[in-house]
Amino acid sequence: MRIERVTLHTAELQYAGDAYAFAGGRSYQQFTSSVVTLATVEGIEGYGEVCPCGPSYMPAFAKGLPACLDQLVPAVLGQDPRQTVAIDDVMEQALCGHAYAKAAIDLACWDLLGKAAGLPVYTLLGGLLNDSMPLHRIVPLADPETMAQTLDTFRAEGYRHFQIKLGHAMPEDRALLRRLATSIQPEETWVGDVNGAWRRDEALRFSRALAELDIYLEQPCADYDACRSVRRHGAHPVKLDESLNTLADVRRAMEDDAMDAMALKVSKFGGLTRSRVIRDLCVDAGIPMTIEDAWGSGIATAAYAHLAASTPTRCLLNTTDLHRYNTTQLAHGAPDVQQGRMTLSERPGLGVEPDLGRLGEPVRQWSV
Known part of the structure; x- marks a missing residue:
């Protein structure tokens, strides 16, 4: 061929x-x-x-x-x-x-x-270990009332994993999350995603003030060393995203004990060939992952979904349904989404056609 x-x-x-x-x-x-x-x-x-x-x-x-x-x-x-x-x-x-x-x-x-x-990609990546995968839904940054309404809408659609975008001034974010968190259900997983907006001292003040909340903090600071410090001195588990761009970055974060979870965006690391190595390294180290991508339609979603489906359940934090974030679909046969979970077909390859x-x-x- x-x-x-x-x-x-x-x-x-x-x-x-x-x-x-x-x-x-x-x-x-x-x-x-x-x-x-x-x-x-x-x-x-x-x-x-x-x-x-x-x-x-x-x-x-x-x-x-x-x-x-x-x-x-x-x-x-x-x-x-x-x-x-x-x-x-x-x-x-x-x-x-x-x-x-x-x-x-x-x-x-x-x-x-x-x-x-003649096989689905998930079979070639290790086999189908998750025939149904939990999805997280992103709540974009907005005023508190809008974010609360968005959260309620997603919850009504069956989602139980939520990524709450933060990035106002830290005191505003602290008040925002305290307000939103009054609705946290026991079976839900919440991530406060800061996208690197805070200084280290701000992240630590935020974490200590909300120590009672069972959440992850994702990329609290832009700088890797600052995130590592928040991981060591804050009150919440830290999930890294923007700080990780290569396999070497992931290895360093593991060696430094700098993260409790990571976002594995497939295109950022160069595709499935390299992402599979990172996935397996995280599985060996017991690091749970959100396996996803930055954005995309049905083909991009299918690609990272095959990696997620072949990941041991204990290390799959969640994935996402990016193709449903858009008004336009570029492919037929995208993964099926029902009640906050995603499943793949048994079609060979990625199972989608543009x-x-x-x-x-x-x-x-x-x-x-």
């Missing part, structure tokens, strides 16, 4: 709510998603999707992805897409960094590998 053609489509995903707002004054209503198709000489196609959460969230820029692919695609044309580690190595030699662009190709390779084997009618004409196309 050899790659003979690569095609890139882009599309705009409209957020289903009023605005997706989080710390630092960042607020988005639309996201640019990129869908890569790898076609083989045998006529089989694989699909990958990458959608950064705006240009100021993580080291990924949607408008730069075509230029990255101009460097990467010549290196992968003619290669066997089933050899995912070899493809990863080829891409690493062709372009330093830009893991998100490599992820688009890597995910399409795993889709092809599954189709060639909606070419919505994607329109290709932005780029390369061939042997």
Whole structure:
């Protein structure tokens, strides 16, 4: 099997709510998603999707992805897409960094590998260990009344895991969470996601003032060392996200005892090939994970859902249904969501197919 053609489509995903707002004054209503198709000489196609959460969230820029692919695609044309580690190595030699662009190709390779084997990707990643996965729902930053209403809506839809966006001035966040937390149910899991907005002293004051609340603090400070200090001296377990961008970062956090949980965003680490290694390292260390991505439609959701489904239950904190955050769907066959949980089909590969009618004409196309 050899790659003979690569095609890139882009599309705009409209957020289903009023605005997706989080710390630092960042607020988005639309996201640019990129869908890569790898076609083989045998006529089989694989699909990958990458959608950064705006240009100021993580080291990924949607408008730069075509230029990255101009460097990467010549290196992968003619290669066997089933050899995912070899493809990863080829891409690493062709372009330093830009893991998100490599992820688009890597995910399409795993889709092809599954189709060639006649197996769902979760089987190739370790087997189906979770036939139903808990979902967390993000409550965007807003005024307290709006956030309380959003929380009630999600709870009525069956969600029991919530990521509460913080990022006002710390005293306001403290009052906000104290108010929202009056509705916490015993079976619920709550994460206060600060997206790096606080100084270390602010995070510690917040944690000590709300020590009685059973919550995680996610990325309380922008700086890794400050987050590590909050982990050691605060009253809440700390979940890291933006501080972790490579396998080396994850290893360092484990060696430093700097986290109690982590957000494993598949495109940030370069796709499933590298994320699988991080997943297995966390499982061995007993670190629970939210397995997800920054944004995306059905293809991106399916990719990280296969990794989540093949993760031992004890280390899967939750995952998310990003495709349902958008008014537009770019694929058919996305994972099924019912009552705050997600399930995958038994279709081979990622189990999804792009909606070419919505994607329109290709932005780029390369061939042997």
